[in-house]
Structure formats: C-alpha cells, structure tokens
Amino acid sequence: MINWHTFFFMLFATITCAFAVAVVVSANVVRMAVCLIASLAAVTGLYFLAAADFVAAMQLMIYVGGTLVLLVFGVMLTARGPFVSMKITPANWLMAGLAGGALLILLLCAAVSVDAWKTAAVAESAAGREGGHTVARIGMALLGLRVDALEQPNPALRGGMAGYLLPFEIISVHLLVVLVGAAHLARARRTKKPIEPPSGTSRAA
Amino acid sequence: MELARLVPLLLLFAWLLPLGSFAAIVFAGPRMGRGGHKAAYLATGAIGAALVLSLAALGAWLWHHPLAADSQAAAPLSGDWYTLAEFGKLRLAIGYYIDALTLGMFVMVTLISTCIHVYSIGYMHEELGEVTDPLVRGSDGGPLVRPGRFPRFFQYLSLFCFSMLGLCVAGNIAMVFVFWELVGICSYLLIGFYIERRSASTAANKAFIVNRVGDFGMIVGIMILLGGLGTFAFGDHLGAGGKVEPGIFSQVRPASAEHGLVVPDGLVRMAAADRLAAVYASMPSADAAEEEIARQIPQLRRAGYGYWLLILAGLGIFCGCVGKSAQFPLHVWLPDAMEGPTPVSALIHAATMVAAGVYLVGRFYPVFAPEVLLVIAVTGCITLFLAATIAIAATDIKRVLAYSTVSQLGYMMFSLGVGGWAAGLFHLFTHACFKALLFLCSGSVIHACHTNEMTEMGGLRKKMPWTAGTMLAGCLAISGAGIPLLIGLSGYHSKDAILAQAFSFARHAPAHGWLFYVAAAGAAITAFYMFRLWFMTFAGKPRVEHIYDHAHESPAVMIVPLVILAAFAIGAGWTLPVVNWGLPELLEQARPLGTAEGFPEARTIAGLVIPAEHYSHEPALHRIVSLAAFAAALVGFLIAVAFYGLRLLSAEAARRWFAPVHWLLVHKWFFDELYDAVFVKPALFLARQAAEIDRGVIDWAADGSARLCVLIARIDDWLDRWIVDRFVNGLARWTWRLGLALRPLQSGQLRQYVVMIAVSTVTIFILVSIYRNYALLP
Amino acid sequence: MPLLNQPVSLSHYLVVGAILFACGILCMATKRNAIGVLMGVELVLNGAAVNFVAFSAPFLRGDAELALGLDGHLMTLFVIVLAAAEAAVALAIALCYYNTHATIDVDEGDELRG
C-alpha cells in the first residue's frame, strides 16, 4: 500500500531537484528565474509535509513572492539581447562540475551517515498531514516566550530554551537597513542626456 | 459604558489631544501652510475637541449625579491609567482623581483656551510673515527683523493646555508636581516669547526663579506627606493583590473618624521616631515591637506628635501655591509677566495657570489644619489689599489688569482660608471668565493702538464699540455689579459668597475680624480702579490724536471670543431655577469629605474657629453682607466716575495731595527694590567671590598638572619611536611581502572563488574525517 | 513500489537539501550573469533551510527527542528573511554594477584583482 506522505514527498522532491538542475543547465536567465520559482515553490510542499506550516507559508510569501519578484525585475531590467545568455568554456564547466560533484558526494555521505536519521518514527508521521499548528508558538517565541519548551522531553534541551526576541529585533533593524541601503545603492548617478529636438518636425516657415 | 470607565477615558482623550497637537506642531509646524498658519487650526481644533469631550464627560457625570439645591458630595473616581513604576508599596503612576471640581476645571480651562486660541489666530497674525520688532535693535542698528513664530506660539499654547489639564486630572502628588513644573515652563516660554526683548527674557527668568522659591516649599510638603503616608495617590486605589490602599485624603480624614482631621499614623511615627526606636530596642522581636507601637500611637497622637508635621506639610504645599498664584510675598513676578503676548496673559496669567495655585489649595483642603488656613487667609488678605492699591496708580493697561488678577487671587485664597471652600472656587471660575475677557479686550485695544499706556488712549468707545461694550461687561462683573439680593453679574455672586463667609468667620473668630473689613475695602478699590481703567481708555476725549486715528475695531475672529466670554462673564454665576444648574451646586458635589461642618477649634491658636460654610447662607447674615459689598463697590464706582468719568474731581490734584502715598504705590510698595537689596545683590557678591577663588586657586592647580603631563608625554614619545615603532614596522614589512606573494590568487573572477570555496570545504571535511575518525560513510 | 511504501525519513530530506545545495554551488560557479549567481545563492540558502526544517521534525527520525523543534523553524524563518534582504542588496549591487559597467557579466568586474 502506498504511503501518501511518501508519495507526495517524492513528488515534491523530484520537482524541486529537477528544477534546481534546470536552473543550472539553463542558459537563458529568464528561464532560470522561472525554474527557480518552480523549485522554491515545490520546497514549500516539502515544508508542509514536514509539519512546518508557518514556515511554508512564509517561504511562499517572502521567497517565492517577494524575493523572486525582485529577481525577475532585475532580470528584466538587465535582460537585453547579448546578456540573456552568456556562455562559459567547457574547461570552466569541468572545474565547477568537479568541485560541485565532490561537494554533493560529501553531503550525500553525511546525509546517510547516521542510522537514526534513516528510520522514521512511523507512528507519528501522520502528524504531518494535520499541519503543525506552529503559528502561535512561533509568534510567542519571537516575543521571547517559549511555550513549546514545556513539551520538550529532553531536560538538557529544556534548560537552554530561550526566546528569540533579540534576534527578531536585530533582524527587523537589519531588514530596514538593508532596504534603505539597497534603495540608495540602486539609485545610481548619471548625467542627464540633453533631449535632442524631435527630428521629424521643423518649424514651418 | 459605565461611568467609571467612560469619564476617565473621555478626559484622557481631552487631555492628550493638545499633546498630540503640540507634538505635531513641533515636528511639522513651519511646514503647515504659509507661515505655518495651519498650526493654529490644528491647535484650535485639538482644544476645541477637548472642550467637546470635557462637556461630554461633564454631561455623563451629571447624568449619574444630577444637581440639586442641596447637592451632596459625590464619590470621586480615582484610579490609574498607566503605572510607571512600583517600589514596594509606593506606586508611581499616571493616575486620575475625578470629581465635579475636576470636571468643572476641565470645562473651564478648555472653554477659555478655545476662546483664546481663536482670538490668537487674529491677534498673532503678524507672526505669519517677517516681523519687525521696533523695541529691539538688530545687528545693523535698525529695528530687528526676524522670521515669524506663529506655529511656535500655538505649539506652546498646546503644551500649556496639556499641562494644565494634566494638573487638573492628576491623581497623585507626583503627577501634580510634574505638571505643576510643566505649567511653569510653559509660562516661562510664553513670557519670553519675544525673546529678543531684554525685558521679556528678564521677566521670564524672574517668573521662573520666583516660582522656584515656592516650589521649594512645595517639595518640602510633598516629602513630608510621602515620608509620613507612604503614598502619592489622592484617592483610594486597588493595590497589589486586590487590596484597597488608602490614599492621602482617606489617611488624613479616615472614614473611621467620620472624616474628621486626624494626624495619620505615619506622621505620628515620623515625629516620634526617637521614642519608637527605643521601643524597638527594648522589645525582643519586631512583631512584638510593632504591636507595642500600635498600642502607643493613640497616646502619642493625643500628646500632639505629628500635628506640627501636618501643619508643616500644609504650609509647604501652600508655599508652592503662593508662588504659582502670585501671593504676597511672591507676587512680584506676575506684573512683569505681562511682557508676553496678550492672549498668553489672558490664558495663563489670568484665567488658568495662576488659578492652579487656588485649585491646588482647594484640592488639598482636607489636609490643611486650621492654623494653615489662617495663614492662607492672612496671606490672601494682604495680597488682595496690596495689589488693589498698586493697581490704582498703574497706568499700563495690562499691569492694571495684572494687579487686579493678583488681588482677585488674593480674594480666592482669603476665601479658602476663612473656610469658604465653595465660595473661593466659585470665584475662581467666575474670575476666569471675566478676567480672560478683560485681558482679551485689553489685547484688542493694544492691537488697535500699539501701545499699553492708558495715558495715550481715551475715547476709543466710538472706534471700538464691541470691545468697549464687552469690556464694560467685564468691569461690571469684576466689580460685582448687580441688583442686591436678587441677581447680578457673575462677580456679584461669587464675591458676595466670599464676603459673607468672611463675615461669618469674623463673628466666630472675632480676633481675626479685621480681615473682613480689609476685604470689603478691597472690593471698593476694585470697583474704583476697574472703572478708572475703562473711563481712561474708552471714555472722554482722545489724548493722543495719531493713535486715535489709527485705532480700529478688531477682526471678527477676535470679537467672537470676546462676545462668548462676555456672555459667560455675565451669566456664569447664575443658578438656573428648577433644574438647579449652577456652579455652586456643582462645586458642592466635589466638597471634600468632612469639611462641610467646618473645623474644630485650632489646637495651637486659641479662638481660631473656621466656621462651616452653610452658616454664611443664612438670610440675615447674607443680606447685611450683600448690601455692604454692594455699597463698597458703588462707592468705588462713584469715585471713579467723579475722577475720570465726569471729571468733577481732578486726578492731578489728588495725586499732589497724597504725594507720598502715590509715590509708594507707583513704586509698588518697593518690593522689587527690597528683593534686589536682600537677595539679588548678596547673591551676585557671592558669585564674584567664587569666581575669584576659581581663578586664583583651582586654575593654578590645573595648569600645573598639565605641565606635568607634557613632561611625561615627552618621555613616552621617545620610547614609542625607538622601541615600539621599530617592532611594528618590521611586522608591516613582512605582511607586505606576504601580500605580494599571495596577490595572484586574487583573480577577481567570482566563479573561481566559488570553486575554491567548494574545494576547500570538501578538503576540510575530508581532512577532519580522516584525522578525527568521523566516518562520513556508514 | 517499495520506494513509496516506506515512510519518509530525515535522510530523504537531507538528500534533497544536498542536491539543492550542490546545484546552488554549481550555479554560482558556472554563471557569468550576476543575476544567475544570485539565483545560485538562493538555491544554496534553500538547501540549508530544507535541512533546518527536516531536522526540526521529530517524526522523521528514530531519535525523536533530539529533534530541533521550534528552533529549527525559527532558524528557517531567519534564513528566509535574510535571504530576502540579501536578494534586495545583491540586486541593488547588480544594478549598480550594470550602471557602471554596462554589462552584468561578473567576469568583467575584476578591477580589484591582485
């Protein structure tokens, strides 16, 4: 009998990875952006399956919505004929492929290196379908209150639970600074070209 | 919504609206339209909205506590909006204490402020553009030209309204003190509005410093109350754990003693600290000691412990009020404060701020012992007489009004002192209406004539009919005109009530009977100088032709507030029949518990009895006083008519006959000169001595140490050059060489970097797994 | 299908994360277009975020008590938010670069080479 959780995981994982690879192999920058959107949107599905509903919605909103609109904007502003695709030499491809492949192998080895990671706690896996109901808890944690600390079974971890108020504030300020900075950076100075008179008309004598 | 939630909420918004307007004008004032003229609309709108909210709050209050001929005291609402901090039992909070008096003050302050805001839109319009100030010399020798400060004016007005309303609504002494000082700073800012004028800045400083003297006393009072009672709050409020914590009033006049004046335990403990310490030392445990002390306290109280502290606290608080309300001997600042723009004079120095002192005395009434009240009465009496006499000789129209204000404030204090709680506060309200009116009228005159001197005016009645008419209403009101025993202008009712109480006091405490006669004489003088002012300004022939020619009636935006205020000056004292709507009835609702029946005989001064106020309402007594007061006013009026109206008598001749008296009055009883000699000169002398010591001793020591430092620095320099630098330079050289060697690695190729990072990461992980035996593969 | 019958475990997620990560690195290493490099960065960040979410889910692993729980979610949130900030700045830099170089080829921007 098919485990639907697994089925959907495989579906989303395949979409994610396939489009990620498509981003790499695609030469056209606009298509890259489209593939990236697809890949990231599929990651959202993975998050839902991992019972991270709030994070998933956030990913959809900020990442897929916000970031990528920005990206697409940038792509379009700069996507002119010669720049749409810029080729690199096969030697570069080889170098990059070797390094990336080595990294991939390393990561894959690490991923399967722990036995406990390979066995799912079957009894609880259905919880993923219900959605994690994490909104309130995340909200409280960002305000410095860890209501989930009480549920933490491990006393060692329970002791070290603290809220995320300070990081939250820092991130907020950081975002503000970044946005101001980005706006400033993007406003480049350049000399205004004098507007030439329209060539088609001349004052009738 | 229930009353206890609705009324504080309404007042909260009414209170905070001017603050919002202030903040908005601070940040955006000059950008609000041309010259910032929209700031005026903002400020006026804010205070107008506050008026509406205050009226709504009053309406809600009256809905629950309808007025009756014999109004009973209604329980005040007290509580906290926001707690700033808690130190054990002591709580520092933004609180409120709302009774009919608070609501009346709110309505009065917002009403008059609204009128004055509207008036100021017209009066201050010159500040919209560039202002040429002929009184100040600019850097080029000509008259000073400066940018207008229209928004700034309204910004200050808003801040002032916020402070004054905060003072009225305050629920604890700490808050009272804060807003007390805020009111003071507003006064400072507004007196010094024409900051370039030396006289204005001096007057501002004077007002501020003189007030500090009073505030010193006030701090003493507050300290005593805090130390003895352990709380700031006026009323009872819920403390931690849902327990009701008694406020100041219920500690001084506990319900268990039928609201009689009782020296609180805390003050007794404070006074008898030595004996209690001995008890602690002798007892085995703290609990036992507490028990013993609790047993001893009634005895100690009977022995008089703490009573002096209570008196001292009362005097301290009153001291603050003396400063703020310009009572003798701290009255000197108020006439100088007339340097500010006239609306300010009307708003702050006549109608509201100086009334704050009276208001505070009224608010603290339950705390005062009879001895304190006597001091208050005497002070008030002296003030009212002194100021009235000075007003006779003044020629500056605003100064006359300023001294009149001081005198009327003296009346209020006097009334409170002789037990006329409701009468004094009643006069506070009526006086606010007609004094604001008078000041605004004088502003209108000044606006037209560009001079303050009455000797240069005259005959303006024809040119300014509205101003003259409304001012006449104001003069009649302040003189207490009316049909005796029947009805009169607002001043008639309130002044009658004061004199009746004074008369009642004189009967009960004959030793202090002279106070009544002084007050009655004051009434006559009041009528005299007010009508002197009116006749000199509006009647007769013009004295200076070109001023008369240029005079004109003020614009409608200034006239409308005058008319509104005139209506109030006429009718504020009336009590509507049947529904019993009137100020005295409203005030009766706010009467502090336990003061209705007067005070028992004072403990330290024999024969001092403060009679209950309702004795003065007896028809027999009231009739006599009413006629006497009217006669006094009539006499004053007739003298004024004789001198200035019909010119039957010559003022010039009178001045020659009473030359020494005139000399004394023109110099204002030499108070300024006295203070200069006693306080200012010695202070300056001390400052000069201190400066000498500074220069001779302290500077010398400082210079010597500097020279020593230079020497040490030379040595250090040598060490630096020959040892430290050589080491650092060597290091730098090696770094340079290393950098040269590594330079080619930095190719500027982003992709190359990425590959390098990836390769390095892989390498590090592999190395780690080899050397630390982490198995990457299962 | 045996693959679909067994429950998903943590390793599955980690493999997806690894692939995303490696793709991102590859993307950064092979694109001359500045925007392409930026997309590589996004992929890398997403790979890391997937790992965080996976580690925080207790039901994916045998040793459920070691799961990160809410901390993982919060870290992911921070990663997402920082990625958004990074994208804004990087895009601004790219536009600035374009304004000064008239191209978005990152190979051209080697004025600071050693």
Add this chain to the structure above:
Amino acid sequence: MAVERVDPELVEFDVRTDEMLINMGPQHPSTHGVLRLVLRTDGEVVSSVVPHIGYLHRCAEKIGENVSPRQWIPYTDRMDYLAGMNMNLGWAMTVEKLMGLEVSEKTRHVRVMVCELNRIASHLVAAGTYGLDLGSFTPFLYCFREREKILNLFEAVCGARLTYSYIVPGGLIADLPPGWLEACERCLSELEAVVPELHAVLTSNEIFIRRTAGVGVLSPEMAIDYGCSGPVLRGSGVKWDLRRDGQPSVAGMYEDYRFEVIAQAGGSYPRDQEYPPVPPAAVLGDCWHRFYVRMLEVVQSIGLVRQAMEKYRRSADAVSEPIKITQKLPRGEAYLETEAPKGQMGFLVIGDGTAIPWRVRARSSSFCNLSVLPEISRGCLLADIPAILGSLDIVLGEIDR
C-alpha cells in the same frame, strides 16, 4: 575642503535603462485614425514624439482641380468627416466669394443652424473619445447617444448621416422639412439636460482632472506661432474666433447673433459660474482647458441654434438655389477661412473662366494643431500621450486629405 555640488539639472538618480523606440499606430486604439507616432521612451517617460502622417491621403485637392465646384462638395464631406456641414460651408462660401454670389437670409440662418449642430456633434465625439482615451468608457456612449439624435436631424434634412453635401455653392440643396424645427428643439432640450452629466463624469471628476490638468501645456505664443486654431487656440487663452474675427463674409454670417468667444481671459471664462469651476491644478493651455472650451462651446452652440431657429421662423424669403454644375467660374482667385469645430478651415480656389477650377487647395486646422504635439508632449509620461493627442482632437481625413 569643498563639498562636491551636484547640479540637479545635469544628474538624475535612476536605474540605468535603455531608450526604447515605439511605434504608436497606425493601428492603435487611441491615435484617432491612422496616425503613426514614433515615441522615444525611457521607461515610462517619453523623450520625443514624432508624428508620421499620410496614411489617408486621397488626392482630394487634385480631384478638385478636375471636377466642378458643385461636384467637389462630396469630397469636402470626407475631409473632416465628423463635421461635414462645416466643410461644405467652407468650400461653398469660398466659391461664392469667387463668384460674388449672395445668399438669402433664410439660407444664412439654415446654414448657421446646421453648422452649429454639427459643431455640437463634433465636440460630443471629441469629448466622448477623450474619455475613452483616459480609460473611461461610459461617457463615450453618453456622447454618442446624443450625437445620434443630431444625426437623425441631419438625415431628415439631406438623407445622409455622415456625408451630407447639404450646403452647396449658391445655397442649399433643399429647405428644411416640415416639423424639423420642433424635432430640433426637442433634441436641444434633451441635450441641455445631458451636459451636466458629462461635466459630472468628466470635467469635474477628480481622476480626470489629475490626468489632464497641467498636462500638455500649450502657451498662447506657441499656439499662435504654430498656427493653431479653434478650441486648441482658445484653450490657451487667445480670444480668436472667425465667427467674430473672420473675413467680412464669414463674420457677416453671424453679425446679428449674440455670442461670446469662449476663452479664458482675465482669469475666468464667460458664464463660467454655471459650470464646474476651474480646478486649482489646471494651467491655462493644458488638456483640461482645451476640453473645457469644447464643453462650453457645446452649450453656446445650443444657444446659437435656438437664435437661428427664431430668425428662420421670422425670415420671409426662400432659400437660395445652388449653382449649376456647368456654371463657369470667373477668372481670379479667392481664399476664405471659416471656423470649423476643430479650427480654421481654409479653401483656396483659382478660376480660369471654365467650369473647372484651375487650382484648389485646402488649409487644414488639424494639421497645424497636430504639429504642436512634439513640442507639448516632450518629457511627459507614456499615458499622457493619448491624453494630449485626444485633447488636440484631430481628424486624419482632414490632415491627409
């Protein structure tokens, strides 16, 4: 150390974008026909506009030199096909001037009547399509509904709804049919009721004002320099109207009519208190003013038609007969400009003694009005181009002839 000062005129802060060359037309919804505009844009900002014309050229003038004046009348209908009556009138009066003909009083009043009705119809089209250019569809239908009623009247007069050939050299092809005046009065009173509605949905609409006020400002000097005429000229505040200021025969046609030239002078329009006030943002000579002038002229023309009806009822004589097709033209030349809805429409005719003119030329108002487009739309936004073009109210049939 001196701080580097940046001259704001020379430096702008923006993302570097490339200029784009865009063809607007000849197939574009808002070029009012087959006009082609070549736009040079930087993002949304238009740096230059070059109009290209000639897509509707039909050699009308050359044809006029091969047919007799009476035969050329239908060709004039097709110049400004939205105001055929006025085109007929211009040509007919030019030929009459050459031949020295006088028309009867009744003829004159009928001519005034139909020309003013056609002016209303033309302005209604201008107003409706202007709403369309600004994205407001509904007023367009309101305007066309009213125009249909006027076209019904024309149909009753001459049988055609667009190309009338009613006014001919020498007179009219027929007198007004019975009952026409009553129908006309009905039409006018219905129209009067609709005008406030148009003001409500267009003239005083806040978005409309923001789209038009201060956009495409044409100074009076420039308008005169470029030879602009009609509402375009009067929208810039120049009080010039050939019905008052024209050649004797043109001005004489209106000599006993009461009307005022609609142009802002001294800060206000004649009778402006009855209509929406001029918004503060509006600048004299901008799109809003041009539109407003047309709307006021509609009302004024209603009044003129009413006067003409009154005079028509009182005039005793009959309408003049047209000239024959074979009528010979005298030697000599005549040039006459009339006030058409879109501006001054001029015709030149040179006769050589035969029935066929030796030379025929037309002066088109739309051509001159269009020539200011590059000047007044420089630096505007892309969305302003339809707004400015629509406010100029051109007809390509008249420009290309």
Add this chain to the structure above:
Amino acid sequence: MRERMIAEYLTTRYGLPGWLAYGGVALVQCLILLGIMMFAAALFTWMERKVAGRIQDRLGPTRVGGRFGWLQSVADGIKLLAKEDLIPKEADAVLFRLAPYISFCAAFCVYLVLPFSNGWVAQHLNVGVFFIVAVAGLEVFGVILGGYSSGSKWSLYGAMREAAQVVSYEVPLGLCVVIPVMVAGTLDLVAIGNMQRGWGVNWLVFHNPFLFITFFIYALCTVASTNRAPFDLAEAESELVAGFLTEYSGFRWSVFFMAEYGSMYAMSGLGSILFLGGWHGPIPVAEMLGLTYANHAVLGWLGDLLGACNFLFKAFLGVASMMWLRWTLPRLRIDQVMTTCLKYCVPLAAAMFVGTMLWTYALPGGLLPRSTPMGAVAEAPPWTAPRAARGE
C-alpha cells in the same frame, strides 16, 4: 477534514483501495472548486456586460440565450475556443504558453483554503490568511512572464507596470489583512469567520473606527492588486493596446481572463471574511430558525448552507462594486497609482494598524455592544474539532 471522513468511510464500508478513495475524493473537491471558479468567471463576464450596459444606459446582451442574454458567456467561450491560436514569431514560446496557467494556478490555489461557510473549505489551513496573501501575490508571475515572453514592447510595458503596481500594493494589502487578524488573534479563516457570528454589529468592520477605515483601504488595494479599473494599467487599452494581453488570443487569453475574475472573486471573499462577517449575516437567521448543530446535524448543515449563500452573495457584491467602479472612473496614471499606494495607502494602513492596536488596548470589547461575547467558542461541526478532542 470532512473529505477524510468520506474517504475513510468509502474504504471501510465499500472496501475501495485507499488511493482510489482518497484520490477520488480529492479529485471531486478540486472539480467542485474549479467549477465554482469557472462558473464565477462565466457569470461575471455576463454580469460585466450587463452592469456596463445598465451604467451606460443601454441594455447589454439580449440576443444570445433568451431574455437576459444569459448564454452570452457560453457563446463567448465557444468563440474563444474556436479562435486561431497565435504565437508571435518573436515570442519565447515555452514561457508564452506557460504564463496563463501560472496565473490561473495562483488564482485557483486561493480557493483551496477559502472557506465558503463554517468548515466548508477544501483544506482547513491554520495559516489560511497568510497562504492566501502569499498565493495571490504569485499571480503576477504569470502576467510578468506573459508580458516578457510575448516579444512585444507593449506587452513588456504592461508586464513592467503590473510588476511595479502589484508588488507595491502587496504592502498595504498585507497591512490591511494583518489588522483584522490582529483583532481576531488567529490566522485561521474559519475561526475569523466564526468569531463574527451573531448580529451585524459583530462584524469586524464595525469593531472600531480604524478597522472601518481599513476596510476601505483594503477595498482600494484589492482593486489595484487585481488590476481592475481605475488601476488597470497593465492592460490600459488606450495606452498599451492591451498591455500584457496584446499578443494573446483564444484559449490562452481566456485563461488569463478567468484568472482575473477568479482572483477578483477570491479577494472579495477574503474581504468579506475578514471584515464583513464571512458567512454570518447581519441578522442571524440560521440561529433564529434553529439551524444549528446543537439541534441536529442536518439542521446544522442547512444552516451552513445558508451561510454559504450569504458568503457567496457578499463576495458577489464586492465584485459588483468593482464593476461599478470600472465603468464609472477614468484610469489613473502610473505615477498617480504609485503615489496612491506609497504616499497614502501605506502610511494610512500603518496608522490604522497602530490605531487598532491602541484601541484594542484601551477598549478590548469593541465600540458597539456585541450580541455575543467576542471570545466565545464558535460552535463548529464535529469534523473541524482537533483530533485530540475527538478522542482519536
């Protein structure tokens, strides 16, 4: 959750294989939603014509399909399907084909979590509001891609305008959505809806004056973010020919079209849940008639049905007012659109946010007396209760 019950019932009672039961139920659900969306689009195209006709003082369609021309949409659909399918030579064919479906998917995804009545929702997500805002923002991708890939300058203009406009209006829209969420204290749309049960005074729009204003800002931002006149700059017929739609024809064009109408309806629905009480009417008819689960499950279901009608009607009203706007107002200019957003909507929405925050602090109960207490737990059908409560 109801679908799970049905699926479980099918498997246990009739022994259907699990994948068939679940897949079938999911398919049926999708088809229902798709049907609603299609029907809404068809209805609204017809209605748009009728509304336009009435506003312009004419009849609108009358010929096709009898009395009210109700077959007009069908005829339109047939015409569109029969049209030639054009792809310009300059276009990026793959993206050109893909773009309409991206838009449509985004619009459709909104319906997945939009409750039509108490618990009548395809996927009861406890971050429903968030999900909707996120997904609705994705619609712009289709438009951008379509505009870019058409290879026409007019299309590119349309796409750029759409991107700038929608991205900007997401900000005030998000703020406006957050304000009622803040008052309600949950992101769960069903919970927000049930919180407003009772009489009309319980609607969040009447909760306080700031929310009242917020509702109108929301309405404005909705019009702008769904690209309706006077904010239809991306299509802007008189300026950009047809904007991003210039090169589209036939079926693909109609997919864009359906996406637009679908998202209009969805955003109106979201507004009605967030502000106008969702499926709870101004008068609690269902409760008055006793149509509650407390009485009987069937009665409760009937009450929900009534609520669904109510909800659909409110959303319908929202769309109708959008149409009214469209046929009344001229179009704004791009700079005016951006000014409206950045200088007015955003600060105003932020101010409303602060105001609501202070208001809820000062008067937690709201301005008007509520007919049922705010925090009362809404009675919910059994399958929406958490599993633990059901004893599983």
